[in-house]
Every structure is written in structure tokens, then in C-alpha cells.
Amino acid sequence: xxLCPKSRYYQIIxxxxxxxxxxxxxxxxxGRSQLESISYPSINCRKHTALLTDFxxxxxxxxxxxxxxxxxxxxLSQFASDGxxxxxxxxxxxxxxxxxxxxxxxxxxxxxxxLLASQDEKEWPQLAVLPSYGRxxxxxxxxxxxxxxxxxxxxxxxxxxxxxxxxxxxxxxxxYRSKQLNITRPYLIEIMYSDKxxxxxxxxxxxxxxxxxxxxxxxxxxxxxTILAPIDSPNTDGINPDSCANTIIEDCYIVSGDDCIAxxxxxxxxxxxxGMPTKHLLIRRLTxxxxxxxxxxxxxEMSGGxxxxxxxxxxxxxxxxxxxxxxxxxxxxxxxxxxxxxxTMKTMKYVFWMTGSYGSHPDPGFDPKALPEITGxxxxxxxAENVTYAARLDxxxxxPFTGICISxxxxxxxxxxxxxxxxxxxxxxxxxxVTPPACDLLPAKKDNSDCFYPKDKLPIxxxxxxxxxxx
Ligand SMILES: *[C@@H]1O[C@H](CO)[C@@H](O)[C@H](O)[C@H]1NC(C)=O
Ligand SMILES: *[C@@H]1O[C@H](CO)[C@@H](O)[C@H](O)[C@H]1NC(C)=O
Ligand SMILES: *[C@@H]1O[C@H](CO)[C@@H](O)[C@H](O)[C@H]1NC(C)=O
Ligand SMILES: *[C@@H]1O[C@H](CO)[C@@H](O)[C@H](O)[C@H]1NC(C)=O
Ligand SMILES: *[C@@H]1O[C@H](CO)[C@@H](O)[C@H](O)[C@H]1NC(C)=O
Ligand SMILES: *[C@@H]1O[C@H](CO)[C@@H](O)[C@H](O)[C@H]1NC(C)=O
Ligand SMILES: *[C@@H]1O[C@H](CO)[C@@H](O)[C@H](O)[C@H]1NC(C)=O
Ligand SMILES: *[C@@H]1O[C@H](CO)[C@@H](O)[C@H](O)[C@H]1NC(C)=O
Ligand SMILES: *[C@@H]1O[C@H](CO)[C@@H](O)[C@H](O)[C@H]1NC(C)=O
Numbered sequence: 128x129x130l131c132p133k134s135r136y137y138q139i140i141x142x143x144x145x146x147x148x149x150x151x152x153x154x155x156x157x158g159r160s161q162l163e164s165i166s167y168p169s170i171n172c173r174k175h176t177a178l179l180t181d182f183x184x185x186x187x188x189x190x191x192x193x194x195x196x197x198x199x200x201x202x203l204s205q206f207a208s209d210g211x212x213x214x215x216x217x218x219x220x221x222x223x224x225x226x227x228x229x230x231x232x233x234x235x236x237x238x239x240x241x242l243l244a245s246q247d248e249k250e251w252p253q254l255a256v257l258p259s260y261g262r263x264x265x266x267x268x269x270x271x272x273x274x275x276x277x278x279x280x281x282x283x284x285x286x287x288x289x290x291x292x293x294x295x296x297x298x299x300x301x302x303y304r305s306k307q308l309n310i311t312r313p314y315l316i317e318i319m320y321s322d323k324x325x326x327x328x329x330x331x332x333x334x335x336x337x338x339x340x341x342x343x344x345x346x347x348x349x350x351x352x353t354i355l356a357p358i359d360s361p362n363t364d365g366i367n368p369d370s371c372a373n374t375i376i377e378d379c380y381i382v383s384g385d386d387c388i389a390x391x392x393x394x395x396x397x398x399x400x401x402g403m404p405t406k407h408l409l410i411r412r413l414t415x416x417x418x419x420x421x422x423x424x425x426x427x428e429m430s431g432g433x434x435x436x437x438x439x440x441x442x443x444x445x446x447x448x449x450x451x452x453x454x455x456x457x458x459x460x461x462x463x464x465x466x467x468x469x470x471t472m473k474t475m476k477y478v479f480w481m482t483g484s485y486g487s488h489p490d491p492g493f494d495p496k497a498l499p500e501i502t503g504x505x506x507x508x509x510x511a512e513n514v515t516y517a518a519r520l521d522x523x524x525x526x527p528f529t530g531i532c533i534s535x536x537x538x539x540x541x542x543x544x545x546x547x548x549x550x551x552x553x554x555x556x557x558x559x560x561v562t563p564p565a566c567d568l569l570p571a572k573k574d575n576s577d578c579f580y581p582k583d584k585l586p587i588x589x590x591x592x593x594x595x596x597x598x
Contacts, residue, residue, distance in 0.1 A: 162215060162237070163598040169284050170325045170348065172595035173233055174210025177203060178217055186219020188243060193250055196226035204229035211282070215597055216240045216290065224250020225313065228277035228285070235597060236290030236329060244274045244294045244315070244335070251313055257342065259370060259393030259401035259431060261489045263311030264362070265303060265336075271310055273317035273340070280321040289353070291330045292316075299335035300360050312336035312362075318344055327351050337364045338383075343403055346587060347374040352381075358418050360384035365415075367391055370403035370431050375587045376410045386424040387415035387446075390433055392460065395493040398430025399459045405431070407585050410438040417446045423467075426453035427485040429499065430460040437581060441470045448477040449509070452501060455485040456523060459497030463530075465504045466580045472511035478538055479506065483523035483553065501528035504556070505578040512539040517563055522553030531556025531569060532578035538562060 162178075177199060178184075184195035196214075203212035211231030218239035224247070228234065236242060245251070251271040256263050263270045274294065277283055292315055299312045315331050317340040318324050324341060327350040331338045338354050341347045349366055356363035365381035368374050369391040381387040392398060392405045415422040422443040425433050443449060450467050454460075472478060481501070501522070517538045522528040531554055540548065540563070551566035558565040559572040 162217065163596060165288060165597045166594050167235065167286055167288065167328065168592035169233060169286060169595045170323060170590060170592060171211065171231070171282055171284070172593050173213040173231070175203065175206045175212040176215065176598055177212065178215050179221065180217060184221060186217065186221050186240070188220030188222055190222060191224065191245060191250065192221045193224040193226060193245070196223055200226065200229050200232070203232060207231040213597070216242065223274070225252055225272040225274055225276055228275065228280060228283050228318070230280045231282045233284040233286065234275065236287030236292065238288035238290055240287070241291040241293055242274070244292070246295055246298050253310060259398045259403065260428065261394060261397030265311040266309035268309045269311070271313040273314040275316045277321060278319040280318065282323045283318065283321060284325040285316060285329070286325060286327045287329050289328055289330055291332060293332050294334035296333040296335040296356070296360065296363070303361050314338065314340045316340070317342065320344070322346055324348070325350070330355070332356065333360070334363050336362045337367050339366045341368055341371050341374065343370045345372045347371055348587065348590065349374070349376040350378055352379045354379065354381040354383060356383045358382065358384050358416070364389045368405055368408055370401070370405055371408070372406050373585060373587045374408045375585070376413070378412045380414045382416040384419070385417065386420045387413065387417050387422050389424040390436060391426065391428045392431030392433055394428040394489045395430055395457050395459070395497070397489060398428060399497065401431055403431045404434055405436070406434045408436045409585050409588065410441070412440045414442045415446055416444050419447055421448045421451035421480070422446050423450045424453055425450070425462050425465065427455065427458070427487060429454055429462055430458045432460045433462045435464045436466070438467045439469050441467070443470070443472045443475065445474045446472070448475065448480040450479070450506065452481040452504070452528070453485045454483055454499040454501065455487065457488055457493035457495055457497050458499045459494065461500040461502070463500065463503045467506045468508045468580050470509040472509070472514070474513045475511055476515045477519050478509070478511045478514055478536070479518035479520060479533070481520045481522065481528055481554070483521050483526070483528065498523060498526040502530040504528070504530065505532045505580065506536065507534045507578045507580065509536045511537070513541050514538050514544070515541055516545045516550070517548040518550070518565070520551045520554045524553055527553045527555050529555045533561055533565065533569065534559035534576070534578045536561045
């Protein structure tokens with residue numbers, strides 16, 4: 128066989144590479160105009176637009192883009208008072224460590240873009256512990272900043288055409304399990320002390336820990352998130368609204384190793400001192416799969432109080448419990464005015480679960496006389512199949528959970544259910560049209576009427592989204 132002469136070889140290389148370059152160039156041009164025709168719903172559109180590649184971003188899955196993100200956002204922050212800016216992450220694989228958002232700003236992750244979270248701890252700056260927690264959750268020390276972090280902002284959006292954020296969490300889960308961390312693992316998205324926040328149309332996978340954490344925010348819209356993590360991964364909560372007011376979480380699909388949604392407001396004496404409740408929260412059209420955790424947990428950190436939470440049109444499959452209240456002596460605070468309706472559940476350990484003895488304290492400095500107030504808990508219009516326990520409701524001795532109302536609920540039990548279908552201690556309330564019949568502490572209402580669900584709308588439900596373009 129004739130060997131390819133060197134000159135011919137170089138000729139071929141030259142032709143092939145010029146074709147490639149032409150193709151890349153045309154893709155770039157086509158790419159920009161194709162991008163410009165993409166639209167998305169948002170609380171605010173922006174006057175200025177940039178691509179991550181304008182700031183040296185490289186989407187090869189190997190080059191770190193932390194600097195590119197930081198310089199892009201530093202640059203675009205100058206437009207905050209001039210119509211705002213959007214930063215587009217185009218198709219590609221973008222490795223990055225933690226970076227900070229700015230106000231009047233949109234981060235848009237294209238449908239074919241994947242943000243890959245760096246596994247190098249040096250790419251994750253450390254932050255002080257949260258004031259309402261007093262310590263990190265994984266250890267007493269500080270915490271790693273979240274992948275996408277923002278604090279003291281107004282009008283900030285993280286969205287995309289269902290683009291992906293991959294937390295690459297496996298090494299973090301391993302370090303956590305083998306107790307190699309005294310600093311709390313990073314979350315994927317955390318926005319603190321901010322007003323007008325939108326997080327929407329994204330797929331979040333394999334977070335090192337929690338996925339989405341709005342903390343002490345107002346006017347928060349979370350919409351259209353797909354959140355996926357192995358069902359045995361540690362603390363991979365889906366969405367954790369924490370000390371936030373006026374929040375909506377809708378159209379989300381969550382499979383995780385911890386609670387799909389966990390509503391919080393601080394831990395024991397730290398949460399009491401911080402004193403910022405989660406209130407006026409609506410969760411709707413949620414699908415949850417979490418065999419070892421709750422569909423919606425209220426607590427266990429609830430010392431700043433949780434009130435006026437509404438949830439409707441919720442589906443849970445192969446999940447440990449429906450709505451679960453978790454609290455303990457020493458928490459103080461309250462969980463009250465909770466309204467849930469239209470929940471469909473299949474293969475559940477518990478439909479209703481309340482735990483007054485959750486324990487888990489930040490340190491021994493909690494006040495053992497600080498009793499939580501759990502009252503005004505309303506559940507109605509639910510169907511469940513293949514359930515092991517209908518309800519396990521454990522209040523606190525001398526501090527009963529009161530004002531419980533459950534109506535129009537049909538629970539089908541598994542072939543081998545727990546013998547006591549409803550196990551109630553230290554609770555007070557009523558039921559109406561509930562099968563199997565509830566415990567004696569929750570007697571049937573004489574008039575068979577339904578439990579209350581509010582008719583008014585939360586202000587966040589009236590927010591009209593605009594149609595924005597990537598140009
Ligand atoms: C950042 O902003 C300045 C001022 O608007 C602009 O001139 C400059 O080109 C920008 N930097 C980059 C890398 O785009
Ligand atoms: C991001 O914000 C945190 C908290 O304000 C700060 O400590 C950190 O230095 C910021 N990082 C960058 C790159 O600006
Ligand atoms: C951010 O907001 C919090 C709460 O209002 C405040 O305590 C803190 O000082 C603010 N930080 C900055 C950097 O403005
Ligand atoms: C978003 O992507 C996820 C993962 O590929 C997929 O399961 C989900 O259906 C997508 N959502 C939408 C609205 O397209
Ligand atoms: C973590 O704790 C170990 C001892 O348990 C200590 O040697 C190490 O310095 C700590 N690391 C950090 C980053 O604080
Ligand atoms: C974003 O998500 C919402 C809610 O799931 C959906 O109605 C909307 O069509 C999505 N928009 C885009 C651009 O994907
Ligand atoms: C009872 O709940 C079911 C959903 O499980 C609902 O379809 C039905 O309309 C409810 N009945 C009444 C009278 O509200
Ligand atoms: C019912 O639940 C049990 C667990 O209690 C599970 O093993 C079984 O597969 C479920 N059956 C159906 C039909 O989903
Ligand atoms: C009912 O709940 C109480 C309080 O948690 C517990 O001590 C008891 O063992 C339970 N009863 C049964 C039969 O499971």
C-alpha cells in the first residue's frame with residue numbers, strides 16, 4: 128500500500144480545517160441570529176445583551192469559566208440603571224465555580240447549554256453562616272458559596288429554555304458521608320435579602336446539597352423547574368423557601384434524596400432572634416418522587432414562624448409522606464394557617480405526618496421552654512393509594528397541635544398496612560368524610576362540611592410576565 132506523502136497529507140489537513148473553520152464561522156453567525164429569535168417569559172426584559180463567550184467563556188467542559196462569569200456580570204452590572212442586562216450562556220458545556228449575580232439582571236441558560244459545577248473546592252469561596260441558623264448545617268464552620276449566588280439584589284432572573292445546571296455532586300456526597308467536611312456544602316442557586324426574584328425553566332441535576340434556596344426574599348417566582356438527584360443522595364432538597372414573603376412555586380417536577388419542597392425560617396434561638404417568617408407562599412402543580420422524605424415539609428427549622436402556606440394540585444409518587452410538619456421543643460416559632468387541597472398520592476408510607484419530637488439542635492444553647500405553636504392546619508380533597516399509615520400525628524405533651532381540619536380524603540391502604548391506621552397523640556381538631564375513619568382526637572364534624580381554603584389571591588399571583596427576546 129502506498130504511503131500518503133507528507134505534502135498531500137498537509138493539503139488534506141488544510142482543506143479539512145478550512146471547511147471546519149467556515150462551518151464554525153457560519154454557525155457563529157447563524158447562532159447569534161438564531162439566538163435572537165428565542166423568547167422567554169420574565170418579570171422584566173433587558174435593554175442590553177451579552178454572551179458568555181464575549182468575556183472569554185469556553186464551552187468545552189474542561190476550561191473554568193468562573194472568571195468569565197465574574198467579569199461578564201461585573202461588566203453588565205453597569206447597566207443596572209440603564210435598562211438592565213441579560214447574559215446568555217450559549218450551547219456548550221461550561222465548567223464553573225461559584226459566581227455572583229447583580230440587580231436588574233437576567234442569566235439565561237440556553238436549552239443546549241450545561242453549566243457544570245466545578246469539583247475543585249478552590250473554585251468555591253466561603254461565606255459566613257446564616258444568621259438564622261447560627262452554624263452550618265454540615266458542620267459548625269462556614270459554608271461554601273452557592274454555584275449561582277446573589278445577595279441584596281432587586282429584580283434578578285435565572286432562567287433558560289430548560290437549560291441544565293449539573294452540580295456534579297457525587298464527590299461532595301462522598302465527603303459529607305465520610306465526615307470530611309466541616310464547611311457546609313454548596314447549593315446550586317441561593318438568593319438572599321432580595322426583592323423580585325425569578326428562577327424558572329431550568330433543569331437542575333445532582334446538586335451537592337439543596338438545589339434552590341431563596342433566603343429572606345420578597346416577591347419570588349419559581350416556575351418550571353425539573354430537579355433530579357439520586358433518591359439516596361444526602362440533603363438534596365428541591366426548593367427551600369426560607370424566611371421569604373410572597374412566593375410562588377409552580378409547575379415543578381422533583382425527584383430527590385430529601386424533601387421536594389422544605390419550607391423553613393431559622394433554627395432555634397438563632398431563628399427566634401432573626402425573627403423572619405416564611406409567609407404568603409403558594410405551591411401548585413408540583414410532582415414529587417422522594418421515597419425517604421416529604422413532598423412538602425414545614426420545618427424542621429421553623430423558629431421564625433411559617434404562616435399562610437397554600438398548596439394545590441400536588442402529585443406524589445413513591446414518597447415517604449405528603450405534607451409533613453417537623454418541629455421540636457426548643458424551636459419556638461409557629462406553623463399556622465396552612466391550606467392544602469387536591470393532592471393525589473400513590474405508594475406512600477404516610478399521607479399525613481406531624482412530628483413534635485424532631486430534635487436536631489444547632490447547639491446546646493436552645494431554650495427548652497421555647498415551645499412551637501402548631502395551629503390552623505387544613506387539608507382537603509385528597510386521594511391516596513397503596514399507603515402504609517394513613518396518619519401519624521405526634522404533637523408535643525402540654526403543647527398540642529390544634530385547629531387541625533381534614534376533609535374529603537380517601538386513603539387506600541397497602542396489602543400490609545400498619546395496624547393503627549391513624550395514630551394521634553397530643554393533637555386536636557376535626558375531620559369530615561375521611562376514609563379510613565380518623566382517630567378519636569379528630570372526631571367527625573357534625574355537618575360534614577369542608578375545611579377552609581382561602582379564596583383571595585396572593586399578590587405574587589397577579590404578576591404578569593413579559594415576553595423577552597435574546598437580543
Ligand atoms: C465592558 O464594558 C465596557 C463599557 O461599556 C465596554 O467598553 C467593554 O468592551 C466591556 N468589556 C467586554 C469584555 O466586553
Ligand atoms: C460574592 O459575594 C460574596 C458575599 O457578598 C462575597 O463574599 C464574594 O467576594 C463575592 N464574590 C465575587 C467574585 O465578587
Ligand atoms: C444586605 O441586607 C441585609 C438584610 O437587610 C443587611 O443586614 C446587610 O447589611 C445587607 N448587606 C449589604 C452588603 O448591603
Ligand atoms: C426539561 O428537561 C428535562 C430533562 O431532560 C425533561 O425531563 C423535562 O421534561 C424538560 N421540561 C420541559 C418543560 O421541556
Ligand atoms: C476541619 O476540621 C479538622 C479537624 O476536625 C481540622 O483539622 C481542619 O483544619 C478543619 N478544616 C477547616 C477547613 O476548617
Ligand atoms: C417556562 O415554564 C412555564 C411553566 O412551566 C411554561 O408555561 C413556559 O412555557 C416555559 N417557557 C419556556 C420558554 O420554556
Ligand atoms: C373530593 O376530593 C376529590 C379529589 O380527591 C375531588 O375530585 C372531589 O371533587 C371532592 N369532592 C368535593 C365534594 O369537593
Ligand atoms: C405498594 O407499596 C409497596 C410498598 O409499601 C410497594 O412495594 C408496591 O410496589 C406498591 N404497589 C403498587 C401497585 O404500586
Ligand atoms: C403511636 O404513636 C406513638 C407516639 O409516637 C408511639 O409511641 C406509639 O408506639 C404508636 N403506636 C403504634 C401502635 O404504632
